[in-house]
Amino acid sequence: MDLRIFTEPQQGASYDTLLSVAKATEDLGFDAFFRSDHFLRMGSADGLPGPTDAWITLAGLARETSRIKLGTLMTAGTFRLPGVLAIQVAQVDQMSGGRVELGLGTGWYQEEHAAYGIPFPREKFARLEEQLAIITGLWSTEVGKTFSYDGTYYQLTDSPALPKPAQAKVPVLIGGHGTARTPELAGRYADEFNIPFASVEDTERQFGRVRAAVEQAGRGPGDLVYSNALVACVGKDDAEVARRAAAIGREVDELKASGLAGTPAEVVDRIGQYEAVGSQRVYLQILDLSDLDHLELISAEVQSRLS
Structure with a gap:
């Protein structure tokens, strides 16, 4: 089971x-550092000092890390033209020595x-399909040789x-809860399917839909990695769990029901439940980026217990 840090x-x-978080991710033995691609805060957070661009961030981290994978969950197709995005991702992949993945x-x-x-735009899914065809x-x-494309x-x-990217094939991640078009696109284009914040x-149900779409596309069952993204709130005891939940404005019971919350033993058991239904990788959503002790605890007491 791979553990990745998701910010x-x-x-x-x-x-x-x-x-600082990316360097801790690398030093503590996690597999990857990923970030969202948003320009506006959500909920009650103040959002200060303001948004940072995902691919500019990853370009910087590409030169300041050496081992971890770097990527997005998920780059918004509305933010960039597909030809421009293909250039950006390929360049960052070169800058990293072949460590980039595109969600x-x-x-x-x-x-x-x-x-x-x-x-x-209204027709976001139809645009995404063309974007995937163009980028790949x-x-x-x-x-x-040259590439031409005449789409809608x-x-x-x-x-x-x-x-060209440094890698022969930059892994492409597609994800979500959609029951029809999302699995179909994943079956055709994805190297990894990710479901965020799901029970x-x-x-299990969504992975089944994607596996069926992969088979329909004529691909093999091992062609995709299946992963979850889940909020993490781990403490050495109940008091520390409660403190970390309060720091991110969440309730412990809610986090235990919808994410990975509790003591290390509880979280290891919870990850095992996801692994049992086919999850091969977990993106740990870390919401308090100042709490590097949290990452140290997860590395020492959770990651060390996973196969």
Whole structure:
């Protein structure tokens, strides 16, 4: 079971804060550092000092880390043209020595689009399908040849399809709770399927839909990694769990029901329940980015107990 650290910087984090968490992620033996791609806070957080751009952040971290994977859950398809995004991700992959993964979704948070003047189209899923075809098509085009695409929303003519990523294939993550189009796109394009903030039962059902879509697309059952994203709130005892829950404005019982909360033994058991229904990787959503002791505890007492 891989454990990855997943951050939500729109809630309030500078680049220096994210760098500290990324370095701790690497030093403590976690597999990867991922971040959301949002430009506006959610809930009661003040969001200070303001938003940071996901791919600018990852470019910086690419040069200041050496081992961990770096990626997004999820880059919003509304934020960037697909050709531009293909260039950005390929460049960051080169800068990292081949450690980047691209999570790509439709974009959903209408308020952030209004706040920063970003168009919020109705036909987001249809656009995402074209974006996936373009990005993967650009990367897979042989050097010296060109790539063209004539879609409803995007047209590319004789693109040199450069630059190429350092990796032969940048892993693409698709995720969500949708019961039809999401599994279908994952079956065609994804290297990993991620379901965020889902119960064990909902996880099992959604993984089943995606496996069926993978088979329908003519791919093998081992072609995808299946993963969860879950909020983490771990303490050495009940008092520490309660303190960490209060620090992020959440209730312990709610976190235990919907995430990974409790003592290390409780959290290991909970992860085992997800593993039993097919989860191979967990993204630990860390909401208090100043609490590096939290990461140390998870590394020492949770990660060490997982196979």
